Amino acid sequence: MKKLKYALFTGCTAKQSTPEQMMSTMAVADKLGIELVELTEASCCGASHLQDYDEFLSLVLNARNIAYAEQKGLTMVTICNTCQLNTAMTKHKLDNDEALKAKVNEKLAEVGLEYKGTSAITHFLYAIIDDFGLDKIKEMVVTPLSQFNIAPFYGCHNIRPSELQNETHNSKENPYNPTSLDDLIIACGGKNVDYEEKNKCCGFHVELQAPHTAAVLTGNAIAGAMDGDADMMVTPCPLCHLKLDTQTAHASEAIGRDVELPVLHMQQMVGLALGCSPAELGLNHHLAKVDFV
Amino acid sequence: MSTEHKITTQQVNFKVFRFNADEDYLPYYEDYNMEVTSEEVVLDILNRIKWDHDGSFSYRRSCRHGICGACAIKVNGRSTLACKESMNDMVDLFGSELVIEPLSKKRAIKDMIIDKADFWEKHAAVTPYLVADIDENPESENLVSPEDADKLDEADLCIQCGACHYACPVVEINEDFFGPAAFAAAYRFGADVRDSADSRLADVNEEKQGVWDCVKCFECAEACPKDINPIAKITKLHQMAFQEGIAKNNVAVRHAVGFKKSIAKNGVLDEGGLVLYSEGPSIVKHIPVALRMFSKGKIVPPWGITKSDNLDEIKKLVKSSSTAKF
Numbered sequence: 001m002k003k004l005k006y007a008l009f010t011g012c013t014a015k016q017s018t019p020e021q022m023m024s025t026m027a028v029a030d031k032l033g034i035e036l037v038e039l040t041e042a043s044c045c046g047a048s049h050l051q052d053y054d055e056f057l058s059l060v061l062n063a064r065n066i067a068y069a070e071q072k073g074l075t076m077v078t079i080c081n082t083c084q085l086n087t088a089m090t091k092h093k094l095d096n097d098e099a100l101k102a103k104v105n106e107k108l109a110e111v112g113l114e115y116k117g118t119s120a121i122t123h124f125l126y127a128i129i130d131d132f133g134l135d136k137i138k139e140m141v142v143t144p145l146s147q148f149n150i151a152p153f154y155g156c157h158n159i160r161p162s163e164l165q166n167e168t169h170n171s172k173e174n175p176y177n178p179t180s181l182d183d184l185i186i187a188c189g190g191k192n193v194d195y196e197e198k199n200k201c202c203g204f205h206v207e208l209q210a211p212h213t214a215a216v217l218t219g220n221a222i223a224g225a226m227d228g229d230a231d232m233m234v235t236p237c238p239l240c241h242l243k244l245d246t247q248t249a250h251a252s253e254a255i256g257r258d259v260e261l262p263v264l265h266m267q268q269m270v271g272l273a274l275g276c277s278p279a280e281l282g283l284n285h286h287l288a289k290v291d292f293v
Numbered sequence: 294m295s296t297e298h299k300i301t302t303q304q305v306n307f308k309v310f311r312f313n314a315d316e317d318y319l320p321y322y323e324d325y326n327m328e329v330t331s332e333e334v335v336l337d338i339l340n341r342i343k344w345d346h347d348g349s350f351s352y353r354r355s356c357r358h359g360i361c362g363a364c365a366i367k368v369n370g371r372s373t374l375a376c377k378e379s380m381n382d383m384v385d386l387f388g389s390e391l392v393i394e395p396l397s398k399k400r401a402i403k404d405m406i407i408d409k410a411d412f413w414e415k416h417a418a419v420t421p422y423l424v425a426d427i428d429e430n431p432e433s434e435n436l437v438s439p440e441d442a443d444k445l446d447e448a449d450l451c452i453q454c455g456a457c458h459y460a461c462p463v464v465e466i467n468e469d470f471f472g473p474a475a476f477a478a479a480y481r482f483g484a485d486v487r488d489s490a491d492s493r494l495a496d497v498n499e500e501k502q503g504v505w506d507c508v509k510c511f512e513c514a515e516a517c518p519k520d521i522n523p524i525a526k527i528t529k530l531h532q533m534a535f536q537e538g539i540a541k542n543n544v545a546v547r548h549a550v551g552f553k554k555s556i557a558k559n560g561v562l563d564e565g566g567l568v569l570y571s572e573g574p575s576i577v578k579h580i581p582v583a584l585r586m587f588s589k590g591k592i593v594p595p596w597g598i599t600k601s602d603n604l605d606e607i608k609k610l611v612k613s614s615s616t617a618k619f
Contacts, residue, residue, distance in 0.1 A: 012561045012562040012564065015561065015598075016562075016591075016592070016593045016598070017564055017591045017592065017593075018591065019590060019591065040602040041602040041603045042561075042601060043556050043560040043561060043601050044552065044556050044560070044562040046556075047552060047562070049548060049552050050552040050556070051528060052528055052531035052532065052549045053535060053549040053550050053552070053617050054535075054615055054617040056614060056615075056616045057553065057610075057611065057615050057616065060610055061556065061610065061611075061614075064606070064607070064610065107610060107613055110610070111603075111606035111609055113606070156510040156511055157511075160510065160515045161515055161522075162515060174386050175515055176370055176371045177369070177387060196370075200462065200510075201508050201509075201510035201512070203508055205509045206507070206508050206545075208544050208548050208568065208571050208572060209500070209505055209545035209548060210463075210467065210501075210505075210506045210508075212466070212467070213462075213463055213467050213506060216466045217462060217466070217508070246582055246586060246591075247582070249582070285589050285590050285591060286589065287582075287585055287589060287591075
């Protein structure tokens with residue numbers, strides 16, 4: 001197989017509040033022989049909030065990020081669901097509206113860039129599944145996670161809106177019954193936990209303005225996984241991760257029940273199965289106890 | 294050239310929510326095993342349950358043409374307009390074990406029939422009609438140009454079926470929240486050039502009830518049987534608040550604006566700086582969690598942030614491409 005190579009859009013959290021996500025992404029890419037070229041020029045994607053204030057600015061900034069992946073002639077890989085959605089949404093809008101694309105490019109020309117629409121954009125989860133292949137992962141597993149019940153938490157911005165999401169990857173995902181993360185858990189030797197909240201919202205985006213709503217959603221998600229007898233949760237989204245890992249006190253208070261589980265980034269789970277050390281995967285950066293290693 | 298259309302059949306097991314508020318203490322599920330043809334829609338199945346199995350089975354139906362909005366229910370958790378949804382597609386999505394439930398189990402009155410009072414109350418609260426001075430003796434039609442009509446962005450296609458409203462997780466938790474259908478209605482009239490309502494946009498921008506409590510989960514976009522994309526209308530209502538100069542100086546608004554400030558300064562987000570700007574003095578409530586995060590190496594101080602390369606480009610673009618003010 002030809003060596004896989006992508007332009008990596010790290011997003012902001014991987015460099016700040018979830019350093020373990022950056023570490024585990026690089027560790028897993030290294031194990032799988034995937035080359036990730038970091039887009040160090042990229043700005044924040046606006047995290048689904050900037051466009052509430054200024055949609056055009058959001059489009060221009062995201063188009064700029066994509067233009068850098070295009071310059072390198074690479075598919076852009078994201079490691080955050082919200083980065084994925086914002087970037088893919090920008091691409092969809094520009095690729096389907098010549099006038100808007102021209103308007104955005106007029107701005108990008110001021111800094112010598114152009115958005116062409118030549119780079120695909122996909123989340124690392126789907127890059128692993130579509131391009132690398134679950135069968136190959138299975139073959140490479142050295143520490144099967146066979147003694148663990150693992151609850152997948154998909155994160156809204158990887159599965160909805162499904163029409164847009166399914167443009168960005170080959171394995172079609174049903175937002176009401178997603179399977180990609182379950183399949184990855186199984187490939188790593190773990191037992192996937194089925195529970196109602198796996199495709200629901202974690203509440204991250206209203207953490208500041210609607211803390212009660214946010215805390216109830218987080219609480220319900222962890223409680224659902226606990227009731228499914230999960231030993232841990234796993235998510236491809238660092239924002240979901242932050243919510244589920246760091247906000248357990250608020251969540252427990254909001255739903256009147258103590259909830260806490262180890263919450264792994266998708267990359268950390270794969271890394272453990274591939275034999276990376278806990279230190280390489282940054283497991284010491286979690287707030288919720290990670291006591292199973 | 295003629296295309297041969299082949300009708301196929303398959304066996305499907307339906308687990309159907311049953312409840313009669315007058316008689317039952319708790320709801321229960323009844324199983325119906327049926328042969329389903331590829332020509333049928335979900336409503337055909339509801340009819341067959343009533344006509345062939347149990348005459349007391351209750352559901353709302355009327356137009357059978359996807360326009361009255363009466364027959365919305367949930368199939369395997371997915372909001373769906375029963376008269377429009379093909380059984381074939383449901384089996385493709387979920388297999389041959391299908392769970393039929395009302396839009397909201399906690400609002401069930403009898404089987405699929407729910408009490409939609411909250412939906413209508415919230416719909417009524419957004420002034421869902423044109424507010425305009427109408428000349429009682431007009432001399433010509435009140436014309437709207439195609440360009441102006443396009444601004445409604447198909448929000449006028451809403452049939453008030455409630456599919457998005459009862460798919461919204463915030464509606465479940467926060468009883469003040471208007472919900473995606475009401476917001477789509479608010480946008481539909483707010484974006485109408487003939488409208489001059491003065492309080493609608495302010496109403497949907499109030500905390501707790503308004504658009505700022507939307508969690509951005511896209512459940513509404515997924516659920517809408519008319520492809521109205523309610524969350525896109527919610528985004529537009531946010532933007533209109535800035536355009537009309539009525540965005541309040543509160544935590545939610547500053548949170549959106551803060552992204553631009555952060556990007557203009559660093560390219561990337563300054564997470565701590567964003568929370569500080571959004572919360573103001575209220576940031577103290579985050580201190581306990583922040584201290585724990587700091588001890589685990591999860592908080593980078595402002596001086597430790599790795600700024601984007603070619604930051605001058607970003608600064609230039611923020612300056613030249615900004616279209617909103619706060």
